[in-house]
Amino acid sequence: MSSKLQQVGLVVSGLIAGVLVSLNFSAVASKDSAASALPIEELRSFADVYNAIKQGYVEPVEDKKLITHAISGMLANLDPHSAYLDADAFKDLQVSTQGEFGGLGIEVGMEDGFVKVVSPIEDTPAFRAGLKPGDLIIKLDDTPVKGLTLNDAVKKMRGKPKTQIRLTIVRKGEAKPFEVTLTREKIKVASVKSKLLEGGLGYLRVTQFQEETAPDVVKHLEKLAKADKDAKGDGIKGLVLDLRNDPGGLLNGAVGVSAAFLPPKTLVTSTDGRTEDAKRRYTASPEDYQRGYKDDFMKNLPAFAKTTPIVVLVNGGSASASEIVAGALQDHKRAVVMGTQTFGKGSVQTVLPLSNNAAIKLTTARYFTPSGRSIQAKGITPDIVVEETANGESRERVREADLERHLGGDKDKPVEPAPPKPQTKNGKKGKTDEADEAAHAPIEFASKKDYQLGQAVNLLKAWQIIKR
Template sequence: MGKLRQAGLVGAGLLGGVLISLQFSAIADKETRASLPIEELRTFAEVFNAIKSGYVEPVEDKKLITHAISGMLSNLDPHSSYLDADAFKDLQVGTQGEFGGIGIEVGMEDGLVKVVSPIEDTPAYRAGIKTGDLIFKIDDTLVKGLTLTEAVKRMRGKPKSQIRLSIVRKGEAKPINVTLTREVIKVQSVKSKLVEDGYGYLRITSFQENTGAAVVKHLNDLFRNGPLKGLVLDLRNDPGGLLNSAVGVSAAFLPPETLVTSTDGRAPDAKHRYSTSPSDYLRGSRDDYIRNLPPEARSVPMVVLVNGGSASASEIVAGALQDHKRAVVLGTTTFGKGSVQTVLPLPGNTAIKLTTARYYTPSGRSIQAKGIVPDIVVEESANGTSAERLREANLEHHLDNDKEGSTPAKEAPAKPAKPVAPAKPKGSVPKDDADEAAEMPSRELASKKDYQLNQALNLLKGMQIMKTAR
């Protein structure tokens, strides 16, 4: 199978990465400029003129220049890209958690649109579209021959309008046809639930502008009836978002002025240390939501759940809590996206998203193309299997890990850990048990069938027993 070449969103609004900000000065305001390569630009001009004068059909100048800029960026790394007016608007709106579409994060593989992840509570999610599905037809148009941008534009549309998708799914003999009704997607990035008496569950699906404040609100709800014995922070399948939101979420669980992450790049403004101080997680004159934090949140025993879909901002939070030994990280190795993107506006309401720095955990680890390796490895099902996932190291042109060099495109080995729960005896498994073991985590919030969550709760209960015994 071909590698996932490019990431994109179809009305998802989630950011598959870490964005420092959307409010940057235009490129024209930069004081320093690189010297231009005259000979190479002459070659570019010759190619441009050859197309203008000899191509079989007329091509607009703007289209040629736009494609040249797009190609220049997309060949740098998987996360640098040119944003036309629509894409730039989607990016801006997406950080606020409201946008239009069907609710899937997508990429391109072998000329088809591949579903990276359906977004919860969206038309795609409710229709049962799954990670790994390959879309080969959009309405009456075959995807083969379309760029990812062209395919995404065809899947967008006005709310209440319908779209037909034809899908190939692994394990299904025949194509699946799905009719969806587009709608305005409002993503609630934080959800919580008291799963058992004394044990809370907090899930973050993306890091938006208001995610930190929402985390504090949900923590107050969980602690309303008294202290908790344990808390599970679920970052599985969280593709990332805004850096300041990741710092704000970390501030809810770590002491004041504690280092969360650092960034390093070639430009002076790409070098920074982010700590749990208001100046690093707040923007403008907003109230400091951490002041409303229940004090027990910084001491409650914690387990952080991660998997191969946990990327960027979620990896920053998991890495910070792991390095400071604030929580036990449980699950499978994360995606491994350790780079930061800066959005630079251009004339015409367009922009470029440019990778400007790598980020590091508090101990100085780079997770680029490696990921956060859990303290305790627990697969997604009881029979020891997890869904096959693409990771940063699988993407073409991915940055190397500057601390360890190039990383193979496979999951990083995890250190041995004792099992959380007793393992079942080897041998044949009855059919009903085998079916249950092979079942992937339920879409229900804090489902009782969620194997990894159950192991996290077992671990917290074991920690509580040891605390009581002491």
């Protein structure tokens, strides 16, 4: 028995050592050998458990499955954004950053073993079905979510277009779970939208930061300039940059969008982590935003982008890359940030491919605004707080600080627990709850009912009057 355990211990030790080497952590090991030394006693315990499962579990379990689950659990217990990506999940991640994938259109996380809706993506089955941030998905068809990893749950929600899936939802304020049947679609997320508003004002919305987002922003700014000219205007007099419900995406996209409005070589964001590679400064320079493009797409940027007054709209669904843009424009006093406190995801995830076509997504650093403010678990505080409705109410949203095992904003400070949320009495809805639900119905951005956009337009008009 002990010899078997010894053999398993050697295999496990070799496996972990191999993983460390394959992830290029050897440089770190040479700098900090004490921190990188393999914990022999803990590995022996791991080997004991591994052997007990192999010898005594009620059914045979493949070695590959056990090791994969061990790696997955190791990463999942670090923070909400580190994860093991099997070959399919890794491929899905690569496809989704290109703006096209098959599924329901939900940004999700994990809480208490259930899938938690962070934000439904606009113009997708989930958005049209009325799924809300904070909803808990407890069943996928007849399969309970409890016990599944986030990757397994996401894999079940994705599938071929025109196929259906039934979600069982628990929502705060609802007396009991309810079901929603969604039809999967080929999700094509148009990351940039724009339109000309009254009075020569432009509206630019970024829904997600993808590979094409920065060049698309330049194209839409050109489109606004042309629309104003066709309307016989005398130039764009102000711009609303709408980042509400934007869950983030690629860093170079955020740097590129910021660069469209800032002077060349201006600091956009910095990162800080344990390794030298994690300590970076990103500026409004082609080498930091021009990924895969031979020519600098900024050469087509209309002149008004650098000078016209800007109002950036944000809310609790604005996360990660969108917070980088809002923070950069705010710190450099290039724009006024309006809306409500942002999500607070200021951590950097590095995707490290493995030899078996899988990968790990590992949190390696924190983001900071140009002035050195941490975004993590804090978010961006608007210059002007404007709630979603005229009566001063906003939809309750999940934020980074609400997630289990979230990182603190500063590496030297402990994580502060999220404040307890008020519970609905008896789970019954009264008149007040129904009124709240009506007030918190999904708002169509850029519509006549968009109160925050109306306030942004009023501010830009006021600036025009002051300027005159």
